Amino acid sequence: MNRLGTATSPYLLQHADNPVHWFEWGEEAFTEARRRDVPLLISVGYSACHWCHVMAHECFEDEATAALMNEHFVNVKVDREERPDVDAVYMSATQAMSGQGGWPMTVFATPEGHPFYCGTYFPKPHFQRLLSGVAAAWRDEREQVITQGAKVVAALTDASSFPTGPVPGREAVVEALQNLTGEFDPVRGGFGGAPKFPPSMVLEFLLRHGGAEALSMAEHTLSAMARGGIYDQLAGGFARYSVDAKWVVPHFEKMLYDNALLLRVYTHWWRTTGTVLARRVALETADWLLAEMRTPEGGFASALDADSEGVEGKFYVWTPDELREVLGEEDAAFAAAAFSVTRAGTFEHGASVLQLLNDVPDSARLARVRAALLAARAGRVRPGRDDKVVAAWNGLAVAALAETGLLFERPDLIEAARQAAELLDSLHIDRGRLARTSKDGRVGANAGVLEDYADVAEGLLALYSVTGETRWFARAGELLDVVLDRFGDGEGGFYDTADDAESLFQRPKDPTDNATPSGRFAAAGALLTYAALTGSARHREAALQALGTVSVLAPRHARFAGWGLAVTEAALAGPVEVAVVGPLDAPNTRALHRTALLSSSPGLVVALADTEGSDMEGDPEGDAEGDTAHPGGSGVVPLLEGRGPVRGAPAAYVCRGFTCRMPVTSPADLAEEISGTAAGS
Structure with a gap:
């Protein structure tokens, strides 16, 4: 029978009515394969995957195909977003065997889980022939099949x-910039050709690095993406990638991780340059996250599908006739010119993906037209939503929303970040260990992987820096202790799974960025921030050692080390540490705090203490040093110890390596102190 009816994954639930006798990943499937003496057929995908839906309709909903699968195999359906470890090890096998990878991923494996034949999407006739061929090989050439599996492993x-x-060091950064410059598309922005993905982590590195060349590449790419079809010009938010090199036609699914990463990058672009476009896109993307992706429990859903009514992009595209139907003749002509909607179309069947390639002088009219189109679009059949909460991606969203809320003075965004953190803390974390997913307030059974621990710690540290609530700092420290104790590889790096996690045929350890920061680089970033707040040599040394792969990747593959390069910039800058102390409801405390977070010094770390009713005294010498791993029983973040108001006034201490300059009490002096400390790096 099909066993997916009780799954927590929306992707698995999409297959719960298939005639295929699906198992979830687990020992039950392996036991059944051994009992029946048949191979495993492992199908890996995710809910927003267009071609996963195509193969499901063609093959898994087809009675004849399902009968072949049920007769000859034990069939296992895996949500790659729930089990990134399973996805990683079999994707390595798929790429090794076929020279390419992607989803849906189709793997034939021995009852021990050893892969012996792998591929991706198969149309029904080909898939049926493949099923028969593999079944015959297992029956007639068993020894060769098992040997092949052992060789692959x-x-x-x-x-x-x-x-x-x-x-x-600086040499690696220079090599990375040279490599990125060689791959940069000077006409359209971005790196490489089609398909073109948002280079979120590389953009963060370029903004942190600064300088004319790096900033030019970042701004050109950010502007092109924001004006192109990859960005939803009506509601905000970015699609997964562009199928062309011009950012015109997206693959229409919208992922939480892309939008969390890009929200933070556009906010940082605004922080660096004050660009109006950066502010607009950041706030629209934040508003889209709150409107479309929040779950009733306060977390953020994983994705929106590319398809609606079985057609990719149907929800988002427009024809000239549809514009006229909604707007009337004159406004339709205005909208067509503004959004590049043509009779020929830029997508399929004469429809166009909306772009906003140029500034429109009549901003009031544009706003009115956008509102009318958005209201009309709300009446269309909406794409499906994968509403499971993934810990890592929610950690990225917490960091982005907290910073955006503070910098743009939007307390509702900070509150949304806090509520997502509350959900992670109360539901996903149990006795210091982190669960990967939850759905409808029910935690999943799958253990968190390295990126979960690292990205949640990153988010909680950002939330602490924005709110001053030490509970988030303390929880981040606990998660990072698990990273150090359970994920280390003994060589300065990290495995992607804990030492007590389920054993697969290979323990995954991918040091490179993909759609999100690699677990290794994400851990390095969170560890470095925590070390800056605590003075912990252990955490800083672990962060620096984890960055060792940056030196290898920078000369030739810098695009796959973007987050590592961003963390490298922070390490080279110190990072600069700022302790802000004073009553949180005092205007000058808030001004000092915001001034600190407005700094674009790479990886700058802010500690915030509310001194209302406290007896904290200032320490003008500010030369505290230490190897403190946690704040200890006092509940004070170590960077704040001994630092208090100056003659009763809120104050800020600018430090590097826990050695601080004289405290300042005005925002202007603080900005100058930060600039001087950063220049001294």
Whole structure:
């Protein structure tokens, strides 16, 4: 029978009515394969995956195909977003065997889980022939099949280690910039050709690095994406990627992780340059996250599908006739010119993806037209939503919303970040260990992987810096202790799974960025921030050692080390540490706090203490040093110890390596102190 009816994954639930006798990933499936003496057929995908839906309709909903699958295999359906570890090890096998990867991923494996034949999407006739062929090979050539599986496992195990180098310095950064410049598209922005993905982590690195060349690449790319079809010009939010090199036609699914990362990048672009476009896109994306992706429990859903009514992009595209139907003749002509809607169309069947390539002088009219189109679009059949809460991606959203809320003075965004953090804290974390997913307030059974611990810690540290609530700082420290104790590889890096996690045929360890920061680089960033707040040599040393792969990737593959390069910039800058002390409801405390967070010094760390009713005294010398791992029983973040108001006035202390300059009490002096400390790096 089909066993997916009780799954917590929306993707698995989409397959709960298939005639295929699906199992969830787990020991039950392996036991059944051994009992029946048949191979496993492992199908991996995710809910917003267009071609996953296509193969499901063609094959898994087809009675004849399902009968072949049920007769000859034990069939296992995996949500790659729930089990990134399972996805990673079998994707390595798929890429090794076929030379390419993607989803849906189709893997044939021995009852021990050893892959012996892999592929991606198969149309029904091909898939049926493949099922029959693999079944015959298992029956008639069993020894060769098992040998093939063993060889694949051995080859992947031998190739699993990634070279590491020294802790990266300025030379690695220069090499990375040279490599990125060579791959940069000077006409359209971005890197490489079609398909073109938002280079979120690389953009963060370029903004942190600064300088004319780096800033030019970042601004050109950010502007092109914001004006192109990859950005939803009516409601905000970014699609997964552009199928062309011009950012015109997206693959229409919208992912939480992309929008969380890009929200933070556009906010940082505004912080660096004050660009009006950056502010607009950041706030629209934040509003879209709150309107479309929040769950009733306060978390953020994983994704919106590309399809509606079985057609990709149907919810988002427009024809000239549809514009006239909604707007009338004159406004339709205005909208067509503003949004590049043509009779020929830029998508399928004469429809166009909305773009906003140029500034429109009549902003009031544009706003009125956008509102009318958005209201009309709300009447269309909406894409499906995968409403499971993924810990890592919610951690990214917490960081982005907290910073955006503070910098743009939007307390509702900070509150949304706090509520998501509350959900993670109360539901996903149990006795210091982190669960990967939840849905409808019910926690999933899958253990958190490295990116979950690192990204949640990153989000909680950002939330602490914005709110001054030390509970988030303390919880981040607990998660990072698990990273150090359970994920280390003994060589300065990290595995993607804990040492007590389920054992797969290979323990995954991918040091490179993909759609999100690699677990290794995400851990390095959170560890470095925590070390700056605590003075912990252990955490800083672990962060620096984890960056060793940046030195290897920077000269030739810098695009896959964007977050590592961003963290490298923070390490090279110190990072600068700012302790702000004073009553949180005092205007000057708020002004000092916001001034600190407005700084674009790479990776700058802010500690905030509410001194209302406290007896904290200032320490003008400010030369505290230490190797404190946690704030201890006092509940005070170590960077704040001994630092208080100056003659009763809110104050800020600018430090580097826990050595601080004289405290200041005015925002202007603080900005100058930060600039001087950063220049001294």
